[in-house]
Amino acid sequence: MQDRTSVRDILDKYENGETLTMLTAYDAPVARQVDRGGVDMILVGDSAADNHLGHVEDAMVVGDMPFLSYGASMEESVENAGRFMKEAGADAVKLETAPYGETTIEIVDRLTELGIPTMGHIGFTPQRMHQIGGPYIQGRGHTSSAAIDALVETAQRLEEAGVFTIVLETVTEETAKQVTEAVDVPTIGIGAGRYVDGQVLVITDMLGLGGEAFKLSKQYADLDSEVREAVETYVSEVENGEFPTEENVYDPVDEE
């Protein structure tokens, strides 16, 4: 049992006349900083629906199909991909593929035949982490070239199956270059170096939200510190009675 704030702790504060602090958090990186900032309670609010399930205006939305939401059977794979499009409003789906991964390549073929735009994903494929175990960098030791050949051929088969792009994750730059040259669809790299057709990063990594900095990423902001500082200020202002002020209260005669 974790030593979290209990109902007793909350009631003790109340009985001591202390002001209680609560903030909503919907994901682990923000929740971690909110926790460290010292609030009494974190509300996993259903305001998440407003704040996290919004619609985007311009960018294509690609739904990343989770582990085993595809692969068990063709029927289930098509149904689940269809749900991303029809229910979640995705414009395309992405599927990870093991080297020479026949099952996934067949599924990709069926999805694209049915009109579901599909993005491939090869190289390091996190859904196979338990099987890969390590080393994470795929295509290393490229003088033997077997690993590169496998990735090149898998990319070509995915292209034949109709993918419109291929994510290349954590591969050597040479591998990424060879794959990119071998196919006529764009390759999007993450930890794949410079010779690809596009880049993708995980947003929490590039925003500095969530702790660890990875070599493959670049930190464009340090939101961990900013979130933490903001939460600490909030907690101290609520406890000192500095927030809310008159500006934050509703007057009964206001129009609002």
Ligand code: KIV
């Ligand atoms: O799940 C993910 O964030 C990804 C990216 C690493 C491409 O697949």
